[in-house]
Each structure stands twice: as C-alpha cells, then as structure tokens.
Amino acid sequence: DARVTQTPRHKVTEMGQEVTMRCQPILGHNTVFWYRQTMMQGLELLAYFRNRAPLDDSGMPKDRFSAEMPDATLATLKIQPSEPRDSAVYFCASGFFRTGDDEQYFGPGTRLTVT
Amino acid sequence: QKEVEQNSGPLSVPEGAIASLNCTYSDRVSQSFFWYRQYSGKSPELIMSIYSNGDKEDGRFTAQLNKASQYVSLLIRDSQPSDSATYLCAVGNSGGSNYKLTFGKGTLLTVNP
Numbered sequence: 686d687a688r689v690t691q692t693p694r695h696k697v698t699e700m701g702q703e704v705t706m707r708c709q710p711i712l713g714h715n716t717v718f719w720y721r722q723t724m725m726q727g728l729e730l731l732a733y734f735r736n737r738a739p740l741d742d743s744g745m746p747k748d749r750f751s752a753e754m755p756d757a758t759l760a761t762l763k764i765q766p767s768e769p770r771d772s773a774v775y776f777c778a779s780g781f782f783r784t785g786d787d788e789q790y791f792g793p794g795t796r797l798t799v800t
Numbered sequence: 801q802k803e804v805e806q807n808s809g810p811l812s813v814p815e816g817a818i819a820s821l822n823c824t825y826s827d828r829v830s831q832s833f834f835w836y837r838q839y840s841g842k843s844p845e846l847i848m849s850i851y852s853n854g855d856k857e858d859g860r861f862t863a864q865l866n867k868a869s870q871y872v873s874l875l876i877r878d879s880q881p882s883d884s885a886t887y888l889c890a891v892g893n894s895g896g897s898n899y900k901l902t903f904g905k906g907t908l909l910t911v912n913p
Binding site for chain 1: 829832834836842843844845846849888890892900901902903904905906
C-alpha cells in the first residue's frame with residue numbers, strides 16, 4: 686500500500702525555535718509538494734520539486750522557510766525561527782507528473798503549534 | 801491570480817439523497833480537475849479526477865466538467881452519513897511546464913441520518 690509518510694505528526698514548539706518536517710514521497714513519484722492548511726487561508730502551496738529540483742517556492746516566506754530534497758526519498762521543510770503565525774497543518778503530497786495524469790496524493794500531515 | 805471558488809456551506813442533505821457540490825475556476829487554460837474529500841483532522845483524499853468535458857462516474861460519485869462555463873461539479877448519489885466531510889475542488893494546468901494545483905477552500909457536507 687503506497688503512501689506518503691510525514692514526520693513528526695505533531696509538533697509543539699516555542700517561538701524562535703527551529704522546526705524541521707520530513708516527508709517520504711510515494712516510491713516512483715517525481716514531484717513533491719509542500720502545502721500549509723489553516724482555517725482562514727485554506728490549503729496553500731508553499732513549494733514544490735520535480736525530480737528533486739525546486740520549481741516554485743513563491744508561496745513560502747523566504748526569510749524563515751526553506752525546503753530541500755536531499756534525495757528522491759526525502760523532502761524537508763524547515764522553519765527558522767518559528768513564529769506563532771506559523772501554527773498550521775503542513776501537508777506533503779507527491780505525484781508522477783505527466784500530461785493527462787497529474788494526480789497528487791497527500792501525506793497525513795504535521796500539525797505544528799508554535800507558542 | 802488563478803482562483804477556484806466553492807460555496808463554503810455547510811450543505812446539509814438527508815441520508816439517501818443526492819448531494820451536489822459545485823466549483824468554478826478562473827484560469828481558462830486549466831486542463832485537469834480533481835475532487836478531494838477531507839474528514840475533520842485528516843488529510844485530503846483524492847476521490848475523482850476529470851480531464852474532459854462531460855460526466856465521469858465512479859460508484860456513487862459523478863464528476864461533471866464544463867470547460868466553456870469554467871465549471872466543475874461533484875454529485876454524490878445515495879448520500880451516507882460517512883460522506884460527511886469537506887470536499888475540496890482542485891484545478892491544474894496538466895501539461896504545462898510549471899504545473900501545480902490551485903485548491904478551493906472547500907464545501908462542508910453534512911449527511912443527516
């Protein structure tokens with residue numbers, strides 16, 4: 686049963702601390718997305734990678750957020766320093782991009798609370 | 801600015817009825833359309849994808865697409881209490897080099913026993 690996995694599932698941290706979230710995409714998928722979901726804003730795209738190369742990170746606050754894909758089985762999203770307004774659920778999704786077949790599958794999410 | 805609009809609801813239907821969820825989008829070059837179901841506290845789950853005008857049926861679910869009107873809908877027949885969730889419409893530019901999905905904010909569906 687192929688699934689996207691994310692760790693940690695929950696994270697509570699104090700303002701100013703560094704937060705690292707990890708994602709393992711579905712084996713064989715070449716595109717990985719990071720989303721943030723809040724009640725007010727809904728689901729927002731932060732960044733995405735194809736074949737491990739960053740394609741778009743325009744949705745990400747550049748001064749504190751960074752996303753990397755050190756290998757095909759791991760994507761990371763870091764926040765440094767964290768702020769209370771970063772409290773949200775962060776989802777990773779993966780898919781195999783090709784014309785006419787671009788479905789994305791979501792991981793279980795990381796629920797981040799910054800106090 | 802690409803936009804995807806959905807009625808936030810809540811949409812309340814009795815068990816056994818047909819639930820109709822609607823979505824409009826602003827980008828005329830959009831080519832791929834998806835419906836995700838999200839239970840409270842869970843992640844979005846893909847339930848339907850549609851790429852061509854017309855209807856696509858999968859079990860109790862039917863997705864309808866009208867590109868000329870920039871409109872996509874999801875019908876749920878014989879609604880069950882287990883269908884109670886938020887339904888997210890997503891629109892993409894399949895085939896484009898800078899592909900990504902734009903999501904609506906979702907419609908909350910409640911199916912009453």
